[in-house]
Amino acid sequence: MHRAFPASVAAAERFAAEAGFTQSCIPEVGRLLSAAAAAKPAGVIAESGTGAGVGTAWLYSGLGPQARLVTVERDRSLADRAAATFADDPRVQVLTGDWRLLEAHAPFDVFFCDGGGKREDPERVVDLLAPGGVLIMDDFTPAADWPPSFEGQIDELRAFYLGHPRLAAAEVLTTPASAAVIATRLA
Numbered sequence: 001m002h003r004a005f006p007a008s009v010a011a012a013e014r015f016a017a018e019a020g021f022t023q024s025c026i027p028e029v030g031r032l033l034s035a036a037a038a039a040k041p042a043g044v045i046a047e048s049g050t051g052a053g054v055g056t057a058w059l060y061s062g063l064g065p066q067a068r069l070v071t072v073e074r075d076r077s078l079a080d081r082a083a084a085t086f087a088d089d090p091r092v093q094v095l096t097g098d099w100r101l102l103e104a105h106a107p108f109d110v111f112f113c114d115g116g117g118k119r120e121d122p123e124r125v126v127d128l129l130a131p132g133g134v135l136i137m138d139d140f141t142p143a144a145d146w147p148p149s150f151e152g153q154i155d156e157l158r159a160f161y162l163g164h165p166r167l168a169a170a171e172v173l174t175t176p177a178s179a180a181v182i183a184t185r186l187a
């Protein structure tokens with residue numbers, strides 16, 4: 001029988017509901033995270049913004065035996081809970097503090113940049129990717145035109161990532177009303 005969600009995702013979803021945390025990634029993004037992590041079986045997989053651990057759990061579901069997963073969350077109670085969820089697996093590290101704590105673990109083979117980094121220091125986000133490393137960012141409103149726009153204004157941040165000379169990048173629909181940016185650092 002096929003389960004809809006991996007067990008750790010279901011556990012994180014339960015915690016998010018208990019904690020009233022509403023910013024977890026949607027399952028469509030989660031499956032993307034799982035697939036990206038699985039593509040780098042000995043990779044360093046990173047996440048900024050652990051939240052309730054839902055995205056972490058999706059990344060974990062694709063984690064190879066030789067891979068490592070490091071995630072950071074500035075809200076201590078959320079980080080503590082996520083750390084408890086993955087405490088039995090030495091491949092997973094949950095850091096408490098600002099996203100820049102991740103820098104000590106770079107370069108990243110997969111980086112789900114979801115809480116800190118993508119707006120504050122986009123160039124640094126690109127620097128932290130390994131050659132061939134994959135950056136994933138979600139929660140965009142689909143844009144059909146170039147340059148991409150949001151609410152009538154050019155979306156400079158999305159244009160930065162989609163047009164960056166060191167990235168091969170695409171915007172993909174995750175639902176009819178939401179999109180993600182997937183960008184691979186050129187070797």
Ligand SMILES: C[S@@+](CC[C@H](N)C(=O)[O-])C[C@H]1O[C@@H](n2cnc3c(N)ncnc32)[C@H](O)[C@@H]1O
Pocket residue numbers: 023024025047048049050051052053054055056072073074075078097098099100114115116117
């Ligand atoms: C969109 S939620 C994360 C959801 C989670 N990645 C998931 O997919 O289920 C963003 C999280 O990032 C955290 N955050 C925001 N800015 C941060 C920063 N500068 N450093 C670390 N965490 C940050 C917030 O506290 C929040 O829990």
